[in-house]
Amino acid sequence: MSFASHDSATRQSQGEAITAEEIAASGATADEATARYALILGDDALMLSQRLGAWVSRAPELEEDVALANIALDLLGHARFLLTYAGTAWGKSEDDLAYFREEEEFRSCRLVEQENGDFGKTIARQLIFSFYQHELYSRLVDSTDATLAAIAAKALKEVDYHQDHAAQWVLRLGLGTEESSRRMQSGLDSVWSYVEELFTDVEPIAELGDVAVLPSALRESTLNRLHQVIEDAGLGVPDMSGAHGADRSGRHSEQRGFILAEMQVLARRHPGATW
Amino acid sequence: MSSSADSSSWPLWEVFIRGSRGLSHVHAGSLHAPDATMAIRNARDLYTRRNEGTSVWVVPAEAIMASDPDSKGGYFESAQGKSYRHATYYTQSEGVKHL
Numbered sequence: 365m366s367f368a369s370h371d372s373a374t375r376q377s378q379g380e381a382i383t384a385e386e387i388a389a390s391g392a393t394a395d396e397a398t399a400r401y402a403l404i405l406g407d408d409a410l411m412l413s414q415r416l417g418a419w420v421s422r423a424p425e426l427e428e429d430v431a432l433a434n435i436a437l438d439l440l441g442h443a444r445f446l447l448t449y450a451g452t453a454w455g456k457s458e459d460d461l462a463y464f465r466e467e468e469e470f471r472s473c474r475l476v477e478q479e480n481g482d483f484g485k486t487i488a489r490q491l492i493f494s495f496y497q498h499e500l501y502s503r504l505v506d507s508t509d510a511t512l513a514a515i516a517a518k519a520l521k522e523v524d525y526h527q528d529h530a531a532q533w534v535l536r537l538g539l540g541t542e543e544s545s546r547r548m549q550s551g552l553d554s555v556w557s558y559v560e561e562l563f564t565d566v567e568p569i570a571e572l573g574d575v576a577v578l579p580s581a582l583r584e585s586t587l588n589r590l591h592q593v594i595e596d597a598g599l600g601v602p603d604m605s606g607a608h609g610a611d612r613s614g615r616h617s618e619q620r621g622f623i624l625a626e627m628q629v630l631a632r633r634h635p636g637a638t639w
Numbered sequence: 640m641s642s643s644a645d646s647s648s649w650p651l652w653e654v655f656i657r658g659s660r661g662l663s664h665v666h667a668g669s670l671h672a673p674d675a676t677m678a679i680r681n682a683r684d685l686y687t688r689r690n691e692g693t694s695v696w697v698v699p700a701e702a703i704m705a706s707d708p709d710s711k712g713g714y715f716e717s718a719q720g721k722s723y724r725h726a727t728y729y730t731q732s733e734g735v736k737h738l
Contacts, residue, residue: 425649427670427681434684529680536673 399453406446463631488551538597560606
């Protein structure tokens, strides 16, 4: 008889996860407006996931490498759910939407498309986006659309960790050395003009009623919480207005083309390939 | 364990995970982190991403006093040859049931 437990510390279990395949098989079909809304949320997650993936092997420490990669994978999961669901409206798969749409057909916000910059800039982008996403998903769990509500419930638990990770780093960099504080502030300054876009009520969201969450309704609570963390970190909230063109129309996307070129090249060169 | 004594790198932490209620925390591995709070976060990313645990402990590696690997004999083998320490050494008495 051994006292060693068979219940190992690294036991694996799948947990109670929904999967993109389950969404595809559920038979739930999004209507046109709901699909366009899911596309907005899915494109945000997809772009940020792609951006964060570039940190793998480049983060300040191995542990941070893994942390950012985990967040990127969580976001990729959200993107898969949302694109799969959006695709039900048009008979398209998640891959059709991710790999075979053109630059101007994407609806991601510009915040998530911003270049990684240094670690301070990446963390600034993470702070803003994860706080926004947390406010969003904590309301979307009450969506009258059952699939969106289920996706939000799954994502919320993960985003809860994303915002904690970002906030912990903002505090450490802000209250760290003179250099870390300077770079964290500079990171915030470089992305702050893209915050306003997150709270813009683009169509079709307004007409979706209780299916969606109105972006403008997230503005006050998200900004209040962001201001709190930034002040706790001894940093200043950047004083600047929103960048022009905040409409998610696909028109303003300096960096988007580069992200897509990198992300889509393999799927386009070998259509239908599986691996 | 610690591969370098470079003072510019993050300190080493030992991670202990409790698989489920009623079990004890089991050593899962080690990691680097700037402080205890971040060590817990990093432990979550490195060791609990597959639903493993209900609780995580982190301990500064330098806080652990370990037995000397070179003294293995003195610590762990001293019981060898002392079979009278084990119940199986003794002959079961006749007529004593349910022993």
